[in-house]
Amino acid sequence: MYTFVKILCSAAVIGIVTEIARRFPSYGGIIAALPLVSILSIIWLTVQSESSEHIQRFTVGVIVGLPATMFMLFVIYMAMKSSIHIVFAIGLGVVSWAIFLGVQKAIASVFNISI
Known part of the structure; x- marks a missing residue:
């Protein structure tokens, strides 16, 4: 039941934001x-007692x-x-996001930072 409620509420938020963005x-x-x-x-997560x-x-x-994510949005903006x-543009953004995360993880491992 939680899953159904989560989907409905989340979809409603996305729908409302999309309508605001359209106008x-x-x-x-x-x-x-x-x-x-x-x-x-x-x-x-809180409702489900995590x-x-x-x-x-x-x-x-x-x-x-x-x-x-900020880098991905920047790439999408520049592509468009x-x-x-x-x-x-979205494809480039997603690829740039993945590369950025990979580089970020590599840098973190050089400095022994756990992410």
Whole structure:
């Protein structure tokens, strides 16, 4: 039952943000940049009685993923600005995200940082 409720609530949030973005692109972007997925995930993890330590590890994972996500969005923006089709722009963004995470992980391992 939790899964069904989570899907409905999450879909509603995405639908609302998309509608706002359709009418007001700048405000939609700002709202989409809010950590809605992270907050919803923390709420669902809490409702499902996950430990505080588990939720803290999840939060660290979100923090670790932020730089790569920002880079991905930048690549998508630059690709679209260069008139690259949206499908290819997103593809470039996803590839850049994966490469960024790989480089980030390699740098962390050089400095013996566990991520």
